[in-house]
Amino acid sequence: MEFxxxxxxxxxxxxxxxxxxxxPVKPKKKKDxxxxxxxxxxxxxxxxxxxxxxxxNKCDNPYCSSVCCMYAVKEAIIAKEHAGSxxxxxxFFMDMRTPGKEFEKxxxxxxxxxxxxxxxxRVHSVTENPETHDLDIRYVDELGQIIDxxxxxxxxxxxxxxxPETKELAQKLGIDxxxxxxxxxDSFEPVSSSRDGVYVSGVFNxxxxxxxxxxxxxxxASAAGDALSSARDTLTKAIEKTPEINVVGERPxxxxxxxxxxxxxxxxxxxxxxxxxxxxxxxVEFADEAMYACSQDAQDxxxxxxxxxxxxxxVVAACTPKTxxxxxxxxxxxxxxxxxxxxxxxxxxxxxxxxxNNPELATEKAKDLVRMxxxxxxxxxxxxxxxxxxxxxxxxxxxxxAGMTSAKSLATQGYQTHIIEKKERxxxxxxxxxxxxxxxxxxxxxDELIKEIESNDNIxxxxxxxxxxxxxxVGNFKSTLKNADKEFELEYGVAVxxxxxxxxxxxxxxxxxxxxxxxxxxxxxMFKEDDARLDALNSAVFIxxxxxxxxxxxxxxxxxxxxxxxxxxxxxxxxxxxxxxxxxxxxRTYGERELLYKKARELGVIFIRYDVENKPxxxxxxxxxxxxxTDHVLNxxxxxxxxxxTLATAIVPRRDEKLANFYKVPLNDEGFFxxxxxxxxxxxxxxxxxxxxxxxxxxxxxxxxxxxxxxSASRALTLLAKKxxxxxxxxxxxVDQMKCSQCGVCVSICPYSAPGFVTEGRFEGKAEVNPVLxxxxxxxxxxxxxxxxxxxxxxTNQIFSQIFxxxxxx
Numbered sequence: 119m120e121f122x123x124x125x126x127x128x129x130x131x132x133x134x135x136x137x138x139x140x141x142p143v144k145p146k147k148k149k150d151x152x153x154x155x156x157x158x159x160x161x162x163x164x165x166x167x168x169x170x171x172x173x174x175n176k177c178d179n180p181y182c183s184s185v186c187c188m189y190a191v192k193e194a195i196i197a198k199e200h201a202g203s204x205x206x207x208x209x210f211f212m213d214m215r216t217p218g219k220e221f222e223k224x225x226x227x228x229x230x231x232x233x234x235x236x237x238x239x240r241v242h243s244v245t246e247n248p249e250t251h252d253l254d255i256r257y258v259d260e261l262g263q264i265i266d267x268x269x270x271x272x273x274x275x276x277x278x279x280x281x282p283e284t285k286e287l288a289q290k291l292g293i294d295x296x297x298x299x300x301x302x303x304d305s306f307e308p309v310s311s312s313r314d315g316v317y318v319s320g321v322f323n324x325x326x327x328x329x330x331x332x333x334x335x336x337x338x339a340s341a342a343g344d345a346l347s348s349a350r351d352t353l354t355k356a357i358e359k360t361p362e363i364n365v366v367g368e369r370p371x372x373x374x375x376x377x378x379x380x381x382x383x384x385x386x387x388x389x390x391x392x393x394x395x396x397x398x399x400x401x402v403e404f405a406d407e408a409m410y411a412c413s414q415d416a417q418d419x420x421x422x423x424x425x426x427x428x429x430x431x432x433v434v435a436a437c438t439p440k441t442x443x444x445x446x447x448x449x450x451x452x453x454x455x456x457x458x459x460x461x462x463x464x465x466x467x468x469x470x471x472x473x474x475n476n477p478e479l480a481t482e483k484a485k486d487l488v489r490m491x492x493x494x495x496x497x498x499x500x501x502x503x504x505x506x507x508x509x510x511x512x513x514x515x516x517x518x519x520a521g522m523t524s525a526k527s528l529a530t531q532g533y534q535t536h537i538i539e540k541k542e543r544x545x546x547x548x549x550x551x552x553x554x555x556x557x558x559x560x561x562x563x564x565d566e567l568i569k570e571i572e573s574n575d576n577i578x579x580x581x582x583x584x585x586x587x588x589x590x591x592v593g594n595f596k597s598t599l600k601n602a603d604k605e606f607e608l609e610y611g612v613a614v615x616x617x618x619x620x621x622x623x624x625x626x627x628x629x630x631x632x633x634x635x636x637x638x639x640x641x642x643x644m645f646k647e648d649d650a651r652l653d654a655l656n657s658a659v660f661i662x663x664x665x666x667x668x669x670x671x672x673x674x675x676x677x678x679x680x681x682x683x684x685x686x687x688x689x690x691x692x693x694x695x696x697x698x699x700x701x702x703x704x705x706r707t708y709g710e711r712e713l714l715y716k717k718a719r720e721l722g723v724i725f726i727r728y729d730v731e732n733k734p735x736x737x738x739x740x741x742x743x744x745x746x747x748t749d750h751v752l753n754x755x756x757x758x759x760x761x762x763x764t765l766a767t768a769i770v771p772r773r774d775e776k777l778a779n780f781y782k783v784p785l786n787d788e789g790f791f792x793x794x795x796x797x798x799x800x801x802x803x804x805x806x807x808x809x810x811x812x813x814x815x816x817x818x819x820x821x822x823x824x825x826x827x828x829x830s831a832s833r834a835l836t837l838l839a840k841k842x843x844x845x846x847x848x849x850x851x852x853v854d855q856m857k858c859s860q861c862g863v864c865v866s867i868c869p870y871s872a873p874g875f876v877t878e879g880r881f882e883g884k885a886e887v888n889p890v891l892x893x894x895x896x897x898x899x900x901x902x903x904x905x906x907x908x909x910x911x912x913x914t915n916q917i918f919s920q921i922f923x924x925x926x927x928x
Contacts, residue, residue, distance in 0.1 A: 121273045125196050127471045128382050135160060135201045137271050160270035162206040163197060164255065165190040166241055171277030172212065172712055181298050182712040183277035184325040187215045190275050191225055194234045208235040208269075210257065213704040217676040218327060219796065219816040220786075222667055244272060261753060278325045291316055298710055300324050305554040306563045308821040309338040309828065317341050324709045329800040330822070336801060337828035340527045343835060347531040362500075363454040365430040370401040370496040373429040374488065375420060377411035377436035379466055386470035388481040392435065395485050401496045403427055411436050417449045424453040431459045431495045435488050437466035456500035458848045458911055463491040486924060493923035494916045501848030501910050504889045508593035508841045509611040512834060513538060515585060515777065518546025519564070519820060520812030521616030522571050523827030524834075528614075529576035531831075533838060536578045536608060537571070538585060538599065544568050546618050547813075552642040552688075554820050555680050555711055561646065588613075588780035591890040592807030592837070593844060597780075612807045612834045613781060615791060616827065619813035622665040622768040627736040634743050635736070635763045638681050645688060651762075657697040658689050659745050659760040661734055665768035667703065668730065673788055676817040678766035679706040683714045683723075685764065690721040698723045699758055701734050701747055726750065736763065769817040781808045782870055791815050801829040804893075805870070809834050849911040850892035851899055857906035858884040864898035864907060873898055 123129040124136070136159050167190060170176075171183040194207040214236060216225040228234040239257040247254055252268045259265055280299035288295055294302040294312035301311055301318040309317050319334035320326070326334070343350075374396040378384035389407050396405040404427045408416045411434055423429065432455070434446050439462040447457035465484045473480035510533055514525045517539030529535045537544070545568060551560040571577055586598040586605065593611045621639055629635050636644075644652055660682040666675045679702065686698045700718075702725060707715040719725070727750040728734055734747040745758045773789030783803045784792040791810050794802045802809050811830035812823050837844065851872070860883050864873040872891035876884050885906070887898070899907045908914070 119276075121193055121197075125193065125200060127474060128385075132385075132474050133200055135163075135197055135205075158270065159201065160205070162208070162269045163194070163271045163273060164241075164253075164267075164269045165194060165207075165209040165273045165275055167209065167211040167275045168240075169274040169276050170279070173277075179277055179279055179298065180713060180716055181325065181710045182215065182708050184215070184708040185327045186275040186277060187211065188218065188221055188224070188327065190273070191216070191228045191234065193273065195228055195232050198232055198234075203233070206235070207233075208237055210237050210239050210241055212238065212240065213706065215704065215706045215708055217674040217706045217708060218329070219673070219790070222674045223672055226672065260750060278321055280322060284322060293318075296710060298713075300710065303821075305556050305558050305819075305821040306567070306824060307341075308825045309334055309341050315345060326709065328797045330825075332798060333800055333822075333825050333829040336830075336832040337825045340828040340832035340835070343832065344527055344530045350531070360452055360454045362451075362456055363430075364500075365455070365459065366500065368430055370431050371403045371427070371429050372399075372401045372431045372433060372492055372495055373420075373423055373427060374399075374402050374405040374433045374435070374492060375411050375416075376405070376407050376465075376488070377434065378407065378409050379437055380410065382437070383466050383470045386474050386477050386480045387465060387484045388477070389484075391481055392465075392484045392488060396433075396435075396488050396492070399489060399492050401431075402492060403429060412442055412445055417445070420446075420449050421453040424450070424455065430455065431461075431498055433461045433463070433488065433491045433495050435463045435465045435484065435491065438464050458501040459495075459498050461491045461495040461498065463487045489926065490920040490923045493919040497913075497916045497919055498911070503845035503848050506591075506593045506844045506846060506890055508838065508844055509595075509609055510534070510838050510841055511536070511610045512612050512614065512838070513595070513597065513608065513610045514614045514616055516546065516616035516618055516812065516814070517541075517544040517579070517581070518616060518618045518812055518823070519548045519567070520618070520823040520827035520830075521546075521614065522567055523824045524614045524616060524809075524811055524831040525577055526567070526571060526574065527828055527831035528834060529574050531835060532576065533835075534576055534578070536580060536610065538583050539579065539581045540584050542582050544571060544579065544581070547620065548820070550639045550642060551820070552645040553684070555684055555714060556821075560820065585777065585780065591888065592805075594890075595807070612809065612837055614809045614811060614830050614834060615777065615781070615783070615814060616810075616812040616830070617772050617774055617777065617814040619769045619771045619790075619817060622671075622770045624665050624765060624767050626664060627661060627734070627763070627765055628738055628743075629765060632738050632743060634761065635765070638678065638685065638764055638766050641685055641762075641764050645685070652689070652692060655689070655693065655696055655761045657758065657760050658686070658699070658762045658764065659758055660686060660698075660700045660764045660766060661736075661745075662700065662702040662766045663730075663768075664765040665770075671768055671770070671788065673816075674706065675766075675769040676706070677769065677819045679704075680711045680714060680819065682764070682766050683707055683711075683718050686723045687714065687718050687721060690718070690723060694721070697758075699745075699760075700725050701728055701745070702726070703728060703730065726756075769813060771814055774814075781805055783808055783810075801826055802833045807837060846889045846892075847894055849894040849909065850889050851887045851894070851896070851907055851909050853885045853887055854906045854908065855881040855884040855886070857904050859904040859906070860884060861903060863901045863903065867901050868898050869895075 124131055127133045171179050174180050190209050198205050216222050238260055241255050241257045243256050245254050253272055254268050256266050285299055292313050296302050301322050311318050317338040319338040320331045323334055376389050376393045378389050393405050393407040396402055443462050447460055450457045450460050465487055469480050469483050512528050512533055512535045514521045515538045517537045525535045525537050545564050548564050553560055583599050583601040586600050589596045596609050599606055665671055689698055726747055728747055734745050737744050743760045743763050749756050771789040778785050782805050786792050791814050793800050794804045809830040811826040864885055870891050870893050872888050873885050876882050876886050896909045899909045
C-alpha cells in the first residue's frame with residue numbers, strides 16, 4: 119500500500135519512484151539526514167509475494183489473500199512506466215494467481231511486453247549493505263541453487279486479514295466466523311451470515327478483488343431486498359422538485375467554478391489565476407474558486423450563487439465528468455436550471471496530472487480548457503428527456519444456478535419473471551457437480567432450489583424453449599419464443615443473460631481412447647453414483663490446465679485447481695494408501711480455498727509442476743495408462759502408472775452471437791460476455807435494461823455464480839423500481855428531415871439500432887432516431903453526408919466554438 123502511494127500523482131513524491139519517500143526535503147533530525155543520504159531513484163525493485171498469507175511460520179494466516187499477485191504485476195508495470203523501461207522489476211512468487219477475467223492476459227503481457235521478471239522462489243533473507251545501502255537478498259532457485267542478488271528497493275505484498283475490532287463486532291452481532299476470521303457463509307447463500315437479517319459483502323466475506331466486492335455488495339442488497347419486499351415503498355417520500363426556469367432566448371449569464379481539489383489540482387495549477395482569468399471571458403457573470411467543488415457545502419453555495427446572480431449556464435473546472443457530472447447536474451436542477459445547461463472540463467486528469475512537472479504550462483492549459491468550456495456553454499440549450507414507460511416483468515435467459523438465483527430474487531420482490539431454458543430441465547451444468555469447495559451436496563441444494571422456482575407463483579418456466587427474436591428497448595422489450603408446440607410472444611422490461619458455459623472437449627492426453635482417462639465432471643459423476651471402480655483404484659493422476667492458459671484459450675478457467683484438489687482429497691479420504699498426483703502449472707486455490715490445498719498436502723497428495731513448453735505426455739502401453747513428466751524438485755523425468763487419469767479441462771463459453779446481436783451486447787475474443795465496466799459494473803451491460811450473470815460472463819464456482827445471480831437481480835431492480843421516473847438521456851441524436859437524403863448510412867452504422875426510416879406521413883422514407891435506443895455516441899452524426907443529423911449538446915456550432923476558442927490568445 120505504501121508503494122501504491124509512491125506511484126500516485128497525489129502521493130508523497132507526486133508519482134516519482136524513489137526510495138525513502140516519506141522523508142522531508144530538508145531533513146533536520148540526524149536520523150533523517152542519514153536516511154536522506156540513502157535516497158535515490160531505484161534501478162532494481164523486487165516484489166516479495168505471500169508476506170502474511172499462505173504462511174503458518176511467521177504468522178497464522180494459511181489462506182491466500184487473492185489480490186496480491188495482480189497488485190504486484192500492476193505495480194511493476196506502472197513503475198516501469200514512471201521510471202523508464204530500463205527499470206529492472208522482479209516478482210518473487212510461489213504460485214502466480216491470476217484467475218480473474220482478463221488477468222492471465224495481463225500477466226502474460228507483463229512478462230512478454232514489459233519485461234517483468236517472475237522468479238519462483240521464497241526469499242531466505244534480506245540484509246542491507248552498510249556501504250552502498252543496497253539490499254542484498256539470498257534465495258534458492260528452481261534448480262536448488264543458492265543465489266545472491268542486490269536490489270535498491272523491496273516491496274512486500276502484504277496479505278489481507280480481518281482486524282480485531284471487526285471480529286469483536288461480529289461476536290456482538292452473533293455472527294459465526296471461519297477459523298481465519300472471515301464471515302462464515304453458505305455456498306448457496308454466499309452473502310447471508312449465520313444470523314438472519316445480517317448480510318455480508320466485500321473482504322469480510324473472503325479475500326477478493328474489486329469486481330467480486332462490487333458483486334457482493336449488489337448481492338447483499340438483493341438479499342436484504344428479499345427480506346424487506348413486503349415493506350417496499352411504505353416509507354417512500356417523493357422528492358420535491360424545483361420548477362425549471364425557462365431561459366430560452368436569454369443572453370448567456372455564465373457562472374464559472376474552479377476547483378482546487380485540495381492539492382490535487384492546486385498543487386500544480388494556479389487556480390486563483392485561472393479564476394481571475396475566467397472573470398474576463400465573454401458572458402461570464404461570476405467566477406469562484408472552491409477547495410472541493412463536489413462537497414455538499416460547495417454545492418449549496420453554488421445553488422445560492424445561481425439564484426443570487428441570476429446565472430443561466432454553469433461551467434465547472436474540476437476532475438473527471440465521468441464520476442462528477444451527474445452530481446453537478448443535480449445541483450443545477452435544485453437551482454431550477456435545466457441540467458444540460460452545464461459544461462464540465464477536466465483540469466485534473468487532462469492537466470495537473472499530466473503536467474505535474476510544469477506548473478506554468480499547466481496553468482496556461484487550464485485557462486485554455488476553461489475558455490473552451492465557456493465558449494461551448496454559451497451555446498448550450500435546455501434539452502428534453504423522454505419518459506420511458508416500463509413493463510415490470512423480467513426475462514431470465516438460462517436456467518442454471520445463476521439464472522435461477524436471479525429469477526428467485528426478482529420474483530420474491532414481486533416481479534413477474536420468465537425463465538427461458540433451451541434444455542428439458544432447469545439446473546444446467548450444476549447437475550454434473552458432486553459437491554462445493556465447502557463440502558455442500560450440490561444435488562440436494564439444486565433440487566431444493568428447482569422446487570422453489572417451480573412452486574413460485576411469480577415465476578413462469580419455459581423449458582425446451584429458444585429465443586427467436588428481440589425487438590424494443592429498455593422497459594419495452596418484445597420477443598418471439600419457440601418451443602416444440604408453438605411460437606409465442608412475450609413482452610417484458612428487462613432481461614438477464616445467464617447462458618452459462620460448458621466443459622471443453624479435448625483431444626490431448628489420449629482422451630477418448632481409454633475409459634480410465636476421464637474429465638473432472640466424469641469423476642464427479644463417479645462420486646455421485648458411488649462407483650465401485652473407485653474402491654479398486656491404487657493410483658490416480660490429475661492434469662491441470664487442459665485447454666486453458668494457451669494461445670487459443672489464454673484465460674484461466676478459475677475453478678479447476680480447487681475442483682481437482684477437492685477431488686484428490688475425496689480419493690485420499692476414501693482410500694488413504696492410494697497414490698494421488700496433481701500435475702499443475704500454478705495452483706490457484708485463492709482465498710480460503712488454500713486450506714484445501716494445505717489439507718491435500720497433509721494427506722499425502724503429491725504435486726508436480728510442469729511448464730507449458732514441457733507438458734506431461736500420456737501413452738497407453740501393455741494395457742497401462744502411463745504419464746511421463748519432469749519432477750520439478752528432483753529435476754528428473756518420471757513416469758507414473760495411473761489407474762485413473764483425470765483431465766481438468768477448460769470451461770468454454772457458449773459463444774451465442776445470435777443472442778448477443780439480439781440485445782446489442784458484446785462478446786470478447788474468447789466468447790464471454792463483456793460487462794459494462796470490469797470493476798464498477800460487473801453484472802450489467804452498456805445496453806440499458808440488459809444484465810449478466812453466471813459463467814457466460816466468466817468461469818466461476820457455485821458461490822460466485824450465485825452471488826452474481828443475486829447481483830444481476832439487484833441491478834435490474836434499481837431500474838424496475840424507477841418505473842414512474844425513468845427517462846432517456848437528453849444528449850441524443852436528432853434528424854433534420856428536410857435535409858435527409860435517405861441514404862441509410864446512419865441506419866446501417868449505428869451499433870444500437872437507434873436510427874430507422876419513417877414508415878408513413880410527410881417524411882416517409884426519411885431517417886428518424888429512437889430517443890430511447892440512442893446512446894449519444896455521435897457515430898451517425900459523423901457519417902451523415904447531408905448534414906441532417908445533429909447531436910444535442912454536442913452540435914457542430916458548439917464543437918467549432920471550442921476549436922475557435924482554443925485558437926484565441928488568452
